[in-house]
Amino acid sequence: MALRDTDPVEVGGYPIEDRLGSGGMGVVYLARSASGRRLAVKVVHGQYADDPEFRTRFRREVAAARGVSGAFTAPVVDAGADAPRPWMATLYIPGADLGTHVRRDGPLPLPRLLELAAGLTEALRDIHRVGVVHRDLKPANVMLAEDGPRVIDFGVSRATETLTADPLTQTGRVMGTPPYMSPEQLTSPRDVGPASDIFSLGSVLTYAATGRGPFDSDSPYETATGVVEATPELDGVPEELRPFVAQCLSKHPKERPTPDELLALLRGEPLPPTPPRAAAVPVPVRARRRRARLLAIAAGVLLAGVASGLALWLMGAESEAGDLPGNWRAWEAKDLRDRKEASGPYGGCVAAGTGLFCAGDDVKAARFSLATGEFGWSLPIDRTPGEWGDMEGRVIGVSGGRVFTYRNEQVDRDEAPVPYYAIQALDARTGKELWTTPTQHGEGAEPPVPDAEHGGTVWTDAGVLTALGAKGDDYALLRSDTGKPRWREKLPSVHCRVRGAEGHGYLLCADSTRSTRVSRLDLTSGRPDWTVTVPHAGLELLGQASGRLLLGHDVVDDSPRRISALDLATRRVRTLPAEPRSDEATPTVSGGNLYFTYPNGDVRAVDARTGRERWSVNSVVESPGPPLASGSHVYLASVSGRLAALDRRTGEEKWSLPARGRGAGMTVASETGAELTLVGDALYVPYGARSVYSIDVRNP
Template sequence: MALRDNDPRVIGGYVLLDRLGAGGMGTVFLATAESGRPVALKVVHEQFAADTEFRTRFRQEVRAARRVSGAFTAPVVDADPDAERPWMATTYVPGETLRARVEARGPLSGAELRLLAVGLVEALRDMHQVRVVHRDLKPDNVLLTEDGPRVIDFGISRAADHQTMTMTGHILGTPPFMSPEQLSAPHRVTAASDVFSLGAVLVYATTGRGPFDAGSPYMTAYNVVHEPAEVAELSGTVREIVQWCLAKEPVERPGPEDLLSAFREAPEEEWGARRPLRPAGTTPPAPTEVPKARRRTRRRPALVVLATAVALLAGTGAYAWWPDGGDARPSVTPSTPRAGRVPDASVLAADTPYSPVYGGDPGTTHAYADSPARRPKDWHAWTEDSSGAQCVFADASLVCAESSAEDADERLVRIDAATGREIWDVPVALVEDFPPAVVGRTVAVSTPDGLRAFELIDGRKLWRQSSKAAIGRVTAAAGRFYGATSDGTVVAVAASTGKELWRRKGLVSGYAYPRVRVSGGLVHVPAVSDGGTGAKRIAGLRAADGSTAVTTELTQPCEASELTVLPARSEHEGVSFFCRAATGDGLLLQPSDTDRDHLALRSPYVATATFSDGALYAVITAGRPDYSFAEIDYDHGIAGPLWQLPLGLACGPGSPPPVVTGRRAYVVCGSGGVVVDLARHAVATRFALPAAVPEDSSEGAEILVAGGIVYVRTERGWSSVDAYAAPV
């Protein structure tokens, strides 16, 4: 762009040649030094130059930018923050911005997209190593050059060891690419904020729009803070990594080294937009009914299952087939996909893609977007006749592991969430009552000699991971499956290939299949050493290699089969562990920080409990049938209800815990349920079930909530119920 009449011609001895662009804080010019060296010279706008607070910030910016010099940034060569109009000059790098590239030629894919992602992570690593936070990473501040991407314009960056400053009346950032903490608590901004922005930039590079775009900056900012990211168009493992970056809580996001490791494992064919399952405009054939015999299944002893709402990441992937030879069972060919429609995110009723809700304990699959307006299209109530199946919700369907003690009829089955009809089923040897786990389009299930993986869309076999022992209680996080064997060995497996990444022995002795949870880049394992069921400490293993990063001693033993990891509530706190006490009565909340008090909840007064978004919700009783729902104040080791209301339900100790998603809590007891409005502290609606809920809580989830529809395991089988059919 040519210089304007009112533009200066010389600044600080640099001759201005052209305009490169303008932003909210200043104008960037192409200039030359006396030696002829080209530079990009940024001059702040006049209205800011007289602002003392802004000048202080600009001085911080210059100091911060001088500390950054890497292959993926534009180093500072000169600056004068005290000039009449403060300015800063950086190395001029020819290239076009990411936004210009996408607008001119469309989204990126393949090697070009991978290079962008890795280059941006390298740039963030260089900045964060010298304690600089960019705070305005966006497509306009990413240059695509012959040497790879460059991060430019440290316009509102700050050195982490300088005082944080905000400007009255100004938003320091670009809402579509800002982190939640930038909008709600700017003083809490850390390097994790740049990681969130990185995730948003990668969504834009892949799809041409941001993950929180709305009709106005205000609504976009609201979506950043409160709504899940829209990433349905991303593919496979890359989608999962991006969702990891876009976690609402800063402590849940990966660091640069975690990202580089994850990006290396993502196959090149998964870099790009997700391919549609069927050509646009086609109509799927009408579904057909699939008759099934009633199956009776094994039951487990009653346990208080501690549930929390979390995202199950869906996408596409690339996989390796396993050979038929060497399998203890004959090779199994899955049934041909039924004539019924194959659901995916596109069949869910909403103007925007259906996205899962983050919150609570990573590795569970209980709750998805809550609005009743987002129910699956063509939904109707149904009951699937297999009362013991262990199910998870994935891509508008339930994926269930079914077993029968009578005829050894064991299988993995996918059920249409809208109609209850089978999409496919495949025979497979199962272990215990462990539910499957899903990463993208890969479904993993525990078998007697390791893990088996199947394609979510049509049930095809993908790979076999042979451990010569079952891997139980499998959980999924960041493109990997994690679980433990019958001797307590913890195993990490790549979801895309089935390759064993690492295994760790010696943490558990005499206890089979301890619960493994993943949070904050660590794999948390309850360590049992006496052959009992109680873990006296929690070992935090590094997700990269399984080495021990931290160990937390517990104030009382924790039941090793039940562990919830709660994200830190601030950057000054660590995670917390929530479990059923292994001895005596009650539930245990144990912070990983030794200077914070633990909390023991006595079970005669707490039937079941759930954590979500830093809050503790419980079904409580004082020995009376009219149980209540309450939010519990658990600060400083003191437990008490902040508020409570009667449920009008008779909930037993084996009833499922509440499922919390958005600002609603779903409670099921006996043959009925209640939806609690957490904002108004009132009952929003009541609903009836086609049969009673079993009192013997099992290994997997008892309730799944998606689009306002409740999927619940009853004595007749899994049922789909509209919780809002008869609102109160």
Template sequence: MTEPLRPEDPETLGPHRLVGRLGQGGMGRVYLARSRAGRLLAVKAVHAEYADDPAFRARFRREIDAARRVAGAFTAPVVDADPDGSPPWLATAYVPGPSLRDAVLRHGPLPEGTVRALGAGLAEALAAVHAPGLVHRDLKPSNVLLAADGPRLIDFGVSRAVDDAALTAAGAVVGSAGYLSPEQAAADEAGPASDVFSLGATLAFAATGRPPFGDARLEVLLYRVGHEDPDLAGLPGPLRDVLAACLQRDPARRPPIGRLPALFLPEPGAAPAPAPARHWLPDPVAAEVAEWTANAANAGDGTSGGGGIGRRWLLAGLAAAGVAAVAGGVIAFASRGDSKPRPRPSAEPKVTPRRLWSARAENPDGLAIADGLVLYATGAFSADLVALDLSTGRRRWRKGGLLFADQPGGEWARPPVAASGSALYAALGSLDDGAPMRALDPATGAVRATIELPGDLGPGLVWGAQGPVVFCRSSGAARALIAVDAASRKVLWSYQGQSAMDEMITVPPAGGLVFRTERSGTVHAHAVADGTERWQAPTDTAAGGRPVIAAGDAVYVSGGYLYALDAATGRRRWAFATGTDGRAAVRGGDVFVTLPRLTALDARTGAPRWQVEAGGTLGRLAICEDLLLAVDLDREHPAVHGWEAGTGKRRWEYPLPADEGGNPYRSVETAGDVFAIRHGSAIDAFQVT
């Protein structure tokens, strides 16, 4: 469930026994620990580079002293700390429950009753923060945990004593854009009323599933917070009135924190009290909280290793930007070490890949399977396109002059070739002649036709084909996305985005849509027929350099979260936290994603079906028959692993050479019951039997 301790890790910090690694924040390593009495704790050990700084230790000590002054039913208290230790460390209570942000992204907006109970609990938590003269200053959905007996306000890493001006430089903006107050946006003094504004913004997100000032760049959000009204559309009238009062731009017009519990829950005794989660949370969230609680009961005693909800949902961090977190935690992702043992393959496999052939390749860049061929490119810019027979591995043909500029590299790289009808399409020529699009005979590589595009629309990169429409990007300054009718050899339409040079294009084999993903993570859907933009959907920047997956009536985008979008509208159906390295694959009603654990999700709801330890850092996922495949990117012990898609049982392992010379990228491509592995200067093909 947690990462095992390593030889360099301490066995104890103070009186607390460490039982595993939870993750790493900006200021230190976070461990799961048990106190002498068996209480579960999250303990952060500060990194040496900070621990050696006397000024940091002094600041860390002041933060701890301030945090210890906070005591309330809805806060996560500091349990113990040693700012003078070697290393300095801090222990907080472990809270079994997801963050508000994750719960809303996975399960949708919360019902009004839950939002009111949440508001009352957080108002009490803020009152506890304000009582000793502190201001939280970073209240946001990710700093709220949902536990069985009510919410918990965490992460006082940017809390400050109101009268301690020495801790923050004048004119600095502290907080999170979109949830900070207008006075924070203007870098003015922020008092308790600032937290009331952030509370209103956080609850608006909980009730609607969207930030009240939208998603935008930092400077845009700072302007909106200071000059525009929040978006509270869809909220029931009485709740909307309370949140609108909290979100007044003038701090003096916001309700005092002491009045808020009664405004959220006007009936006496309605505030959240210790009780089962089902009494205040909707059923899907309550079920997740119950899994957290069950896992917490077994943590560190050897009974929680293989099943359950996984280490992704442990309280792992205590970090805030630029300072040590001192009175709570954040949901973080456990780091995956190279020394973790790999599970052994099953002795009774249900699926067995057999190797068909292995071929030497000249530093292959990209890999694709089409028309019974394994295709790869060699070199860059004016490269060669090489075709191997999928059944035998013998070279069929080689064609020079393939333009291969600005192609996304590494595991996502594919040769810029598209199959449509009975031909392959590629941009062949030179940069000087615009590399016109050519239709090639798959059997021989001979040029069947040349498609010259007008003006500055000469193709620079072929992205894919859907039916008779082939998509490419121009080689000229416009960098436009071009749709070409392969039968008539005419341009159907072209589209020039603001950042076309940096966009990832995804062309599904069917569905009537083609997708552009900006580096910001925003996905744009265009109609194949005429290029009309049907919708756009923001995701996160970690998704910016990756293709999307279109399957059935949904589109899946993997980044810091796995997003399931409605293919017709772009509306978000659900989101599942993965960390920045999440990869995804889809088969029927299952969506598979890499996390600290390999996970299968229900495609309709996003609910986990199974989770298993992956045993390493996984590359892009691929599916061949009933085998889920991924490359373990371990530098010393790379391998391709295969899991049974229905159960998650490991069924196969294929070790790869550790030294791949100048081409360390490895990837897997599938076609029917055959898959090919690209690694170093070799390509190996297998058939699943």
């Protein structure tokens, strides 16, 4: 599954390689440890991270998973339950999950069904022995590993010793996935115990044997009702396994066998008689009264939107259909700081937590709510008049409740103003200044922005990497909490620039008119890890894709602009065969591909690995800004707010939106669109004069 531009480069020090999936709680990534082991890293959605109840549930998930041995589950390697976006890393289990396998290859044959039944039963025995109830056993949470099935994702588990006094069950929330939930999960959540997982085991095995659940219905409410009161549909379950499944699906928890009893049943041993098992066929308990209660629970939970199991299942969350910030709605907003009519556009925005932070013409930074667009605060880039006023503000990065931007003031010297630049950290909630660190100043000084011609500043995984000193002769890594340098080094020459890609820092140094030295920096010391000389001058770092740094060439002596690719593994450099075709082409790296955009709306997609053109189209977007690629689409916008979504594979236009009326005519035709921001399925589009709108890309 392709990574999105909004996905992190690394989590907890583990480099991210791929996106494995997404659900109600968060996103799961494929990562790699320092020793080379592959990990599955689960990161909580940003909109939930500030919910104390949710954090409590996540801490329990970590504690529950750590308590299980790992013989039948994915063992926990590391976790950051108190991080700004909590995360947990488990050993990656290669192979397909049960749901994917059955949808792709059909139901399992009897030998594999018996192996699955034994493996899952052993897993539940292991889980229950440490006092944990999984509470969300379903096909998507069963990995078919080479050495047997593994149970993953303790997303809604809880310790059994807290079942009777758990505040998380007193809010009316129903946790789980209804087709695989037990009756007590739907009717009396506080009574859920280990036997609930046994019921889910019966439903999972039915699905594995038939491709459907034992209570499936066209109506989700009828499915949930069937779990409580209907006789399970077991046609298609092999005779050899049917008694096992039927016992698991007993309606009353006390009628269900324990894992040890189920393993004995698989060995052909009879179950010991007990009073609850006297009935040959499970009998619904108070079925008619439960039906009314169940429908009331289901409807109330769905309308309230608080049941991560039922609500997300009804909306198709397992297929990643819906991924929006909490309480999001389509919105349109404008920054009218100082009650004056805004004149210039934003250059782009950065999302973090519950806020969208934008900067642009004369705006240092402004905050909007991700969910509603409510305007929070805005600060000007320059408070003094003069030659260096009305500059382009830039958000360098956002982390730990801080927004990093830059300040431009002026100092009078010899009766002439000179610029004085500094990097600032602002409180993300209020815009209050937290610290300020001076960078360059005086004649010829460059602002601390990513694309400065000399010096430069970028956000890295370790903090703010920037040029320092009056002339920008040094470079340093600033601590995000204090602004103090962790280390400070001299730039190798005055022709060096600080650049960044995928959270890493680089130096690009022009040796002569014929070559450029590219050095990757060790962010713990500031010294280069390696240096490669690229036989081209005037290179600019465009980004990273397919394990390669893509470097754009300046036009020299009327030679055509080209793109060089530096392989990060082999350090070899090659020139890509695709040419920009025109000096007006703007190259952008997004979602693993290279795109060229042109003022007339043309867009070309180039494979970053081979350099071959994948497609070329003429879009409806004039002077498009940088393309933003998701897993399925490429989004383009103009400064007037016109928006188009192209098929990522073919370039075919899937839909488009017209320019926005307000502010659309207040910009000049030569301006290009701003950078777009995608948070799940919510797209944020800066346009016009200090304006932004947000849409759901599934329903534009």
